[in-house]
Amino acid sequence: MVESEVDDKKEDKSVSYNKKQVYISRIIPIIGWIYIIIGIVIFPYLLTNGILLFIWIVDVILSVGVHGAQLYFAIPTGKKFDIPVWKIVCKTMLFGATFLKPLKDGIISK
Numbered sequence: 238m239v240e241s242e243v244d245d246k247k248e249d250k251s252v253s254y255n256k257k258q259v260y261i262s263r264i265i266p267i268i269g270w271i272y273i274i275i276g277i278v279i280f281p282y283l284l285t286n287g288i289l290l291f292i293w294i295v296d297v298i299l300s301v302g303v304h305g306a307q308l309y310f311a312i313p314t315g316k317k318f319d320i321p322v323w324k325i326v327c328k329t330m331l332f333g334a335t336f337l338k339p340l341k342d343g344i345i346s347k
Contacts, residue, residue, distance in 0.1 A: 259339045263332050269300050270331065304333040311337045 276283055276293040283290045307329050314337060315325035328336040339345045 254339075254344065256339075256344055259335060259344055263335045266300065266304075266332050266335060269296050272296050273300060300333075301330075304330045307333055307337060314341055 272293065273296055276289075276296075283293055308326060311325050311329040312322060315322070315329075318340060336345075
């Protein structure tokens with residue numbers, strides 16, 4: 238493969254979304270957290286409904302586990318933007334990548 242062909246196949250790093258799309262995409266993790274809270278309140282009912290319980294467990298794993306794992310990248314990135322660690326942790330746990338990626342791309346600020 239020729240070097241020019243390699244350059245042509247490199248990923249385009251230009252940003253193709255805006256603030257409105259970022260805020261709309263944050264609805265998904267918020268709905269997930271609401272479902273977790275509702276699940277805690279009605280947990281005895283969840284135990285009787287396998288599908289709802291399965292969805293709730295997957296939601297907990299994704300919201301807590303994956304968002305928690307994203308802190309590894311979010312804290313150093315947030316510090317570069319002078320964001321307090323407590324705020325980085327809260328926003329990453331609430332929004333996940335919909336907080337970190339737009340911040341890195343310069344779509345949103347602190």
